[in-house]
Amino acid sequence: MSDYTDLNGTPRSFGDAEAQREVRENDRGYVFHSWSAQGKIDPLPVARGEGAKFWDYDGTEYLDFSSQLVNLNLGHQHPGLVKAIQDQAGRLTTIQPALANDARGELAKRIVEHSFEGARSVFFTNGGAEAIEYAVRLARQSSGKRKILSRYRSYHGSTGTAITMTGEPRRWANDVIDGEVVHFFGPYAYRSAFWAETPEQETERALAHLEQQIQLEGPGTIAAVVLETVTGTNGVLVPPPGYLPGVREITERHGILLILDEVMVGFGRTGEWFAYQGFDVRPDLVTFAKGVNSGYVPLGGVVISEAVHEAFVERPFPGGLTYSGHPLACAAGVATFDIFEREGILERVRDLGSRVIEPRLREIFEKHPSVGEYRGTGLFWALELVRDRATREPLVPFNASGDAAAPFNAVVAACKEAGLWPFAAGNRLQIAPPLVISEEDLVRGLDIIDEALKVADSYVVGA
Incomplete structure (x- = not known):
């Protein structure tokens, strides 16, 4: 009995030195790795x-x-995801996004139905960074405003606007690609920037800080505030009680859209379909990727509110992707919903x-x-x-x-x-x-x- 199957479909046993040597040599000889000094890694x-x-x-x-x-x-x-991809490949491997596709439409329907009240549609991307890029573009195009507020201690992706919005060291070497992004401090009770002594104080002072930031930047210039619902790589920072509803109140009062980045925490990570569903908040745009189909085929997207969707009913949205809503990826996404329900x-x-x-x-x-x-x-x-x-x-x-x-x-x-x-x-x-x-x-x-x-x-x- 074999331990694994190689690239050519040949059964292999663990301990095959030749097979391992070839994988290492090809990687080190030809693969350029992200976030790495190429000569100092050994994957x-x-x-x-x-x-x-x-x-x-x-x-x-x-x-x-x-x-x-x-x-x-x-x-x-997961056998259910593998089978969904195999079945889809057997009937229609790919189709351009300007045409309607059953897997794409079914997945969009399920995402909307499991999302926030007032959700209207889904724009599909190839991953999380693109989802952020398109959420920002939707916010800017629909509002007519340009400025974006995002937090320090955040990661939103490594593409242009996404890396500028990122509030941690991976941004530093990438320069300011989008000059209309402004950072602010979010709650982090253990190392409070507000000298708070309780979670309630942290919420109150973090919201006051955001309010002041908005006033100084000019509410009429700000298209959206972007938050990771639960901060991911930068600390698993769960928002203290009242913080997210407080942000929603501030943004609504000033006519600013709220974008929640659920690329890492969406699709069950916190025990909800979307993490924001545990915090009594309704966003305008939600980004997702990763867990939507466990990355079996690259897929991300933006859940779009009715109001933002309506902005593009009579005028075209200026954007698109060749692989938006790829059938193989969407089939795995549909299967994800079935598996979640079946396996509790x-x-x-x-x-x-x-x-x-x-x-x-x-x-x-x-x-x-x-x-x-x-x-x-x-x-x-x-x-x-x-x-x-x-x-x-x-x-x-x-x-x-x-x-x-x-x-x-x-x-x-x-x-x-x-x-x-x-x-x-x-x-x-x-x-x-x-x-x-x-x-x-x-x-x-x-x-x-x-x-x-x-x-x-x-x-x-x-x-």
Whole structure:
């Protein structure tokens, strides 16, 4: 019995040195990797994936606690998604977006029906960054205004406007591509920019800051405020009570559109179809990607309100993409809705998050002095690592690299050596496994993190 099948359809066994050598050589010889100094990386060759696990060519098993890039919500090789793609390929592989297609139309209908009250239509893109680009274009074109407000500690993608809107270090080297983007501070109670002492204070002061920013920038110049509903890579920052409804009230009062970026947290990550549905807020535009079909075929999009849609009933929208609503991608999206319902995905996410993860992270927090805070919801959590819990000094400096990042890198290495592929960012171990992960594997992954944190503890002041 073979362990995996290679590019030519040949059955192979783990430990095949020649197969692994060829994969490594082709990668290092011809592939240009994102966010990397090309001469300083050595990507792990992956032979196979199944469910919440994947294997390298030596047969080493990794528990995928990052869902790759927080997109693999239904796990590796879900048979329902694979079959949907195969069936669609057998009847119509592709068709241009100017023509109507059953898979595209059915997926758009389901997304609208599961979205916010007043949602009207969906514009499909190839991924999350394009979704942001088109949400901003829709906001600007429909409102006649240009300025966009987005938060620090955010990531919205690496294309032009998206990277300018991003509020973290990956923006720095990309210059100001869109000069009509302004950043502001959002709530982050653990490291409050507002000296808040309670979540309620954090909400009140963060909203006052946004109100002031809008006044100083000129409400009549601002097309939209853009927020990650739950901040993703920059910390799993769950909005404190009242914050999102407060932002909605401010934007409506000033005639500003609200765009919620759900590329990472949409489609079940927080235990809701869309994360905003847990915060009593109605947006004007919503971006999605990743979990809509677990990335089996690239797909993203924008959910558009009735009011924004109506702006383009009599005049054309100036934009489009060759692969907008690709049938293979949309077929996998339709299957995602069926699988969620059939397998009770949303219910199990809420159950595992509240019954398994939260109490275990509380124990880990009490046990390890290197854990300054734990936070999250559903199957999306973060452990913030510190050298000193009293002063909240981070384990490594902000945007650390090289020797300065060594303590955190040692924690990540300990996870990988134990068979866990973590979601590591900044000073945080973030927890984002496939939503289909078994309870047994979820507990095993948390056990590995518990053990790896002994490495972090060794750097704590006075250790």
